[in-house]
Amino acid sequence: MYVVLNKDRMVIEKEQDVVLYRNRVKEFAVKIGMSLVNQTKLITAASELVRNMLKYANGGVTTIEVISKGRENGIRLIFEDKGPGIADINLAMKDGFSTGKSLGLGLPGAKRLSSEFDIKSTVGKGTSVTLIKWKNG
Amino acid sequence: MDRIPILRMGNFLLVTIQVDLYDRLAQNLESDLVQMVSKTGARGVLIDISALSIVDSFMGRIIGNIGSVSKIMDAETVVVGMQPAVAITLIELGLELKGVHTALNVERGMQLLKDKILVEDNEPEEE
Amino acid sequence: MKFEVAKTLQKKKKQIFELWMQNQLNDESLREDLMSNDELRNESDELLNSLLSSLNEENILNIQSSDFDSVNEILSGISITRARQGFSAKETGNYVFSLREALIQSLHKDYKGDPNELLSSTIQIVKLVDGLAAVTFETFIKGREEVILRQTDEITEISTPVIRVWDGILALPIIGTLDSARTQVVMENLLVQIVESGSSIAILDISGVPAVDSLVAQHLIKTVSATRLMGAECIISGIRPEIAQTVVHLGIDLSNIVTKATLASALRYAFTLLKLEVKKSIKSEA
Numbered sequence: 001m002y003v004v005l006n007k008d009r010m011v012i013e014k015e016q017d018v019v020l021y022r023n024r025v026k027e028f029a030v031k032i033g034m035s036l037v038n039q040t041k042l043i044t045a046a047s048e049l050v051r052n053m054l055k056y057a058n059g060g061v062t063t064i065e066v067i068s069k070g071r072e073n074g075i076r077l078i079f080e081d082k083g084p085g086i087a088d089i090n091l092a093m094k095d096g097f098s099t100g101k102s103l104g105l106g107l108p109g110a111k112r113l114s115s116e117f118d119i120k121s122t123v124g125k126g127t128s129v130t131l132i133k134w135k136n137g
Numbered sequence: 138m139d140r141i142p143i144l145r146m147g148n149f150l151l152v153t154i155q156v157d158l159y160d161r162l163a164q165n166l167e168s169d170l171v172q173m174v175s176k177t178g179a180r181g182v183l184i185d186i187s188a189l190s191i192v193d194s195f196m197g198r199i200i201g202n203i204g205s206v207s208k209i210m211d212a213e214t215v216v217v218g219m220q221p222a223v224a225i226t227l228i229e230l231g232l233e234l235k236g237v238h239t240a241l242n243v244e245r246g247m248q249l250l251k252d253k254i255l256v257e258d259n260e261p262e263e264e
Numbered sequence: 265m266k267f268e269v270a271k272t273l274q275k276k277k278k279q280i281f282e283l284w285m286q287n288q289l290n291d292e293s294l295r296e297d298l299m300s301n302d303e304l305r306n307e308s309d310e311l312l313n314s315l316l317s318s319l320n321e322e323n324i325l326n327i328q329s330s331d332f333d334s335v336n337e338i339l340s341g342i343s344i345t346r347a348r349q350g351f352s353a354k355e356t357g358n359y360v361f362s363l364r365e366a367l368i369q370s371l372h373k374d375y376k377g378d379p380n381e382l383l384s385s386t387i388q389i390v391k392l393v394d395g396l397a398a399v400t401f402e403t404f405i406k407g408r409e410e411v412i413l414r415q416t417d418e419i420t421e422i423s424t425p426v427i428r429v430w431d432g433i434l435a436l437p438i439i440g441t442l443d444s445a446r447t448q449v450v451m452e453n454l455l456v457q458i459v460e461s462g463s464s465i466a467i468l469d470i471s472g473v474p475a476v477d478s479l480v481a482q483h484l485i486k487t488v489s490a491t492r493l494m495g496a497e498c499i500i501s502g503i504r505p506e507i508a509q510t511v512v513h514l515g516i517d518l519s520n521i522v523t524k525a526t527l528a529s530a531l532r533y534a535f536t537l538l539k540l541e542v543k544k545s546i547k548s549e550a
Contacts (some may be wrong), residue, residue, distance in 0.1 A: 015159045015160060016159065018157075018159070019159075022157075022191065027160045036222045037221075037225055037226070037448065040190065040191060040220075040222040040223060040226045041225075041226050041229060043191050044191055044192070044193050044226050044230060047191060047193040047195070048193055048194060048230075049199045051193070051195055054190050064223050074451055095231055102194060102195075102198065103194045103197065103198055103232070105230060105231050105232060106194060108231070109194065109229075109230040109231055109232070112231065113146070113226065113229055113230060114229065218496065219493055219494055219495075220453030220454060221451075221456050221458075221459060221490075221494070222452075223489050223495050224455055224490045224491075224493040225448075225451050225452065225455065227490075227493060228486050228489045228490045228493070229486075234493065238495075239492065239493055239494065239495040240495035241458065241459065241462060241464070241494060241495045241496065242462075245495060246495075246533070249495075
């Protein structure tokens with residue numbers, strides 16, 4: 001479906017990894033020539049999701065890929081953790097819903113900032129979030 | 138231990154955030170600010186975020202907290218220097234910066250605080 | 265002995281080239297204004313060389329063969345360049361068809377063998393070149409689409425000017441439909457201008473926006489919110505009566521945005537916000 005042109009994997013274990021991860025995402029976005037606004041949206045969404053991963057699952061594994069669909073290039077980010085999982089995904093995707101003490105904007109906000117968004121979760125096993133931001137998306 | 142410096146400018150306090158805050162740093166900033174406001178009796182707090190290219194909900198919460206805490210201590214908070222890409226992203230993210238004012242830069246921010254405090258102080262007392 | 269088409273064509277390369285050039289130069293659709301005859305010769309020479317050197321008795325039946333990758337590359341390059349230079353699709357197609365003509369002409373010249381063989385060889389060549397023609401047309405269209413995309417971007421840029429009407433006051437006459445792509449551009453331009461000009465008031469004039477539905481209203485509200493985050497204020501002007509009605513009927517809440525009927529009244533309001541007065545000057549007659 002999509003052609004993967006470049007790939008990078010990063011393990012997230014502690015809070016300091018958030019900044020390292022964000023910078024890596026930025027590198028990829030800059031390399032494909034993404035506009036500043038789209039870059040900002042992508043990195044902000046990534047920040048939300050990676051913080052979620054740390055907070056609820058004590059970390060996990062992230063993958064950054066440059067993908068291509070025909071003539072369009074984009075960045076795909078995958079977040080996989082072995083945390084407690086999300087019982088009700090629909091509820092979690094509603095603005096303002098939070099099981100922590102946060103603003104509850106992480107998941108729905110990240111979705112609004114991306115071109116494509118997918119989330120899968122099994123209670124007790126873990127969660128996997130995939131988001132795509134097309135260069136001109 | 139890293140701590141973000143807080144400058145005193147007359148009746149106001151100025152905080153310039155230039156690094157990505159992590160939990161401990163953010164908490165320290167909150168408590169340091171509260172202490173300073175109490176100690177100096179400052180009526181306004183300026184948070185300069187012109188160096189931040191990313192503001193996520195974590196950062197948003199910190200700013201909101203500073204605003205709420207300062208308000209309780211009778212100080213108004215102004216966020217200045219937001220980058221255009223950040224403003225656009227925050228709207229899309231759905232993050233409302235409640236309880237804080239915004240201004241283009243420190244100069245405007247100070248003017249806004251001065252005007253606000255003038256109005257407040259001159260409001261007629263309840264009979 | 266079996267007739268070897270590929271080998272025969274390779275031997276007759278020079279003849280084919282001259283025939284092809286003749287065909288092109290005699291064609292009344294020749295665009296000497298867009299390309300010189302020398303350039304044409306060089307381009308055709310490169311393509312023909314690539315084609316004949318890649319050709320053999322097996323792949324002549326299969327234009328999809330990877331043996332022809334470099335031929336396709338050269339041809340795609342030629343086609344896209346033509347698209348960008350302003351050649352028509354037909355003119356670009358004729359380039360390939362005149363080659364086909366030349367290949368067949370050359371094959372038939374001096375042929376002294378079995379006519380059935382000649383027929384099947386001719387068909388092979390026709391099929392091969394038709395495949396090349398398909399590549400040509402496809403890349404030609406791609407080239408045109410690139411031009412269209414670029415022009416669309418330019419139109420978007422031009423149709424969202426940000427005007428500094430006064431110290432600290434910006435005006436944005438928005439003309440045309442306001443979709444999410446356009447809103448992005450408007451927001452970016454506006455916010456960057458606010459920073460650069462140090463303006464504190466932005467007037468969004470929507471008298472040139474044909475229809476305002478809840479989606480458009482959302483885009484406007486987002487723009488206003490983003491402006492506020494930057495410490496500036498937005499006034500929306502140019503609201504036609506029909507739009508005012510639509511907004512109310514759709515239940516859109518614009519209550520915390522200042523709206524004015526005309527750009528002029530918005531400007532007047534902006535002046536009061538900035539504590540500015542406009543007075544007639546009284547000049548004494550000397």
